Amino acid sequence: MKMCPLLLALAIVPEGAAGLIAPAIETQLNARQKKIMVQVQKEGFVTSGWCGITFGVAYQTVYRDLNGLLTLGLVEAIGRGRSTRYIPKARQE
Numbered sequence: 001m002k003m004c005p006l007l008l009a010l011a012i013v014p015e016g017a018a019g020l021i022a023p024a025i026e027t028q029l030n031a032r033q034k035k036i037m038v039q040v041q042k043e044g045f046v047t048s049g050w051c052g053i054t055f056g057v058a059y060q061t062v063y064r065d066l067n068g069l070l071t072l073g074l075v076e077a078i079g080r081g082r083s084t085r086y087i088p089k090a091r092q093e
Contacts, residue, residue, distance in 0.1 A: 029068075
């Protein structure tokens, strides 16, 4: 089974981050969500504003993408409103 090249390119995983995504979950992600996860792992967080500018999509599309990542338990939201940051969800071991 092949992993997404973007996710394989992750060299640095921030402390407490989930690390690489399981193939079963990765198949549920669209291309934007995979790129969002790369950014989250690389920088430690992402914002809806970054997603909108980077992908050039409407806020509703960004919301659906981020909400999907929240639902899958890959990220967690910190803050409220415009200051919300999405960070990697820590593993529950």
